[in-house]
Amino acid sequence: AQRVTQPEKLLSVFKGAPVELKCNYSYSGSPELFWYVQYSRQRLQLLLRHISRESIKGFTADLNKGETSFHLKKPFAQEEDSAMYYCALEGLTGGGNKLTFGTGTQLKVEL
Amino acid sequence: GAGVSQTPSNKVTEKGKYVELRCDPISGHTALYWYRQSLGQGPEFLIYFQGTGAADDSGLPNDRFFAVRPEGSVSTLKIQRTERGDSAVYLCASSASGASTDTQYFGPGTRLTVL
Numbered sequence: 192a193q194r195v196t197q198p199e200k201l202l203s204v205f206k207g208a209p210v211e212l213k214c215n216y217s218y219s220g221s222p223e224l225f226w227y228v229q230y231s232r233q234r235l236q237l238l239l240r241h242i243s244r245e246s247i248k249g250f251t252a253d254l255n256k257g258e259t260s261f262h263l264k265k266p267f268a269q270e271e272d273s274a275m276y277y278c279a280l281e282g283l284t285g286g287g288n289k290l291t292f293g294t295g296t297q298l299k300v301e302l
Numbered sequence: 303g304a305g306v307s308q309t310p311s312n313k314v315t316e317k318g319k320y321v322e323l324r325c326d327p328i329s330g331h332t333a334l335y336w337y338r339q340s341l342g343q344g345p346e347f348l349i350y351f352q353g354t355g356a357a358d359d360s361g362l363p364n365d366r367f368f369a370v371r372p373e374g375s376v377s378t379l380k381i382q383r384t385e386r387g388d389s390a391v392y393l394c395a396s397s398a399s400g401a402s403t404d405t406q407y408f409g410p411g412t413r414l415t416v417l
Contacts, residue, residue: 195344223402234305235345235393235408242403277344281402288402289335289358292344 193218193282197293204268205301212263212296214252214278223281224261225290226252230274238263238276248272268300304328306409308394314415315384323379323412327396334377335406336369337393345393351377352400384416 194217204210216222226238239247241254241261252263261278275297279290307326315321327334332353337345347361351371359369366384371377381388391411397404 197344200342234410237405279344288333288397288400288404288406289347289350289361290337290345290406291347292337294342294344 193222193280193291195278195280195291195293197276197278197296199296200294201297201299203299203301206270207267210263210265210268210272210298210300212276212278212298214261214263214293216259216261216278216280218259218280218282220282222254224252224254225279225281226250226261226263227277227279227292228274229277235277268298270300270302273298273300306394306396306407308392308409308412310412311410312413312415314417316417317384317386319384319416321381321384321414323381323392323414325377325379325394325396325409327375327377327394328407329375331396331398331407332374333397333400333404333406334371335395335397336377336379337395339391339393339411341390348379350400357400381414384414386416389414389416 196215224241228238229235250265277295278293309324334351336348339345349369350358354374366382369379393411394409395406397406
């Protein structure tokens, strides 16, 4: 069975401080991992995926297969980063590219 | 262009009633997904359509839940004999072809409240 764990429900940081949102996964195959973000009063949207190896809005995430982690990082938090962040795993077993989400971490950037 | 749309945005019903939730995917997208998000949880997969057929319905919790996509575009999620535990936000997403490289685009959701 596949599972995504986000241990922090809320993460509060000051503007300009580094941010790390934790994500661990459990999956027997080769995972495709994503970070989705939901800003206040907006719909859920893709932030980044590990296969792209790109930085979006200053965020990066590295897949660590040894630690089964996919933590989201940003060196300097901005006020506009305040949002709900979900880590997700795409499983190909059983057909379809369904996403398994973690419970989410609310990031609050304080001035 | 227009994104994924869902109607209604809010639905309040009484226990035991029947409800239908509608999803309009992005035009041309063949893959369509339904998820359910309960309070304090992440979205949970319900069903995946590829065209008109349900390719994976392993997430439907029981036989009170059913979904259709008769013409390969609009989809309707149907819930019979609603229970208070069905209260949640129901999310729809679509992607171009269902390939792993495709991005899933989410709708705004329908908030269902069962009294």
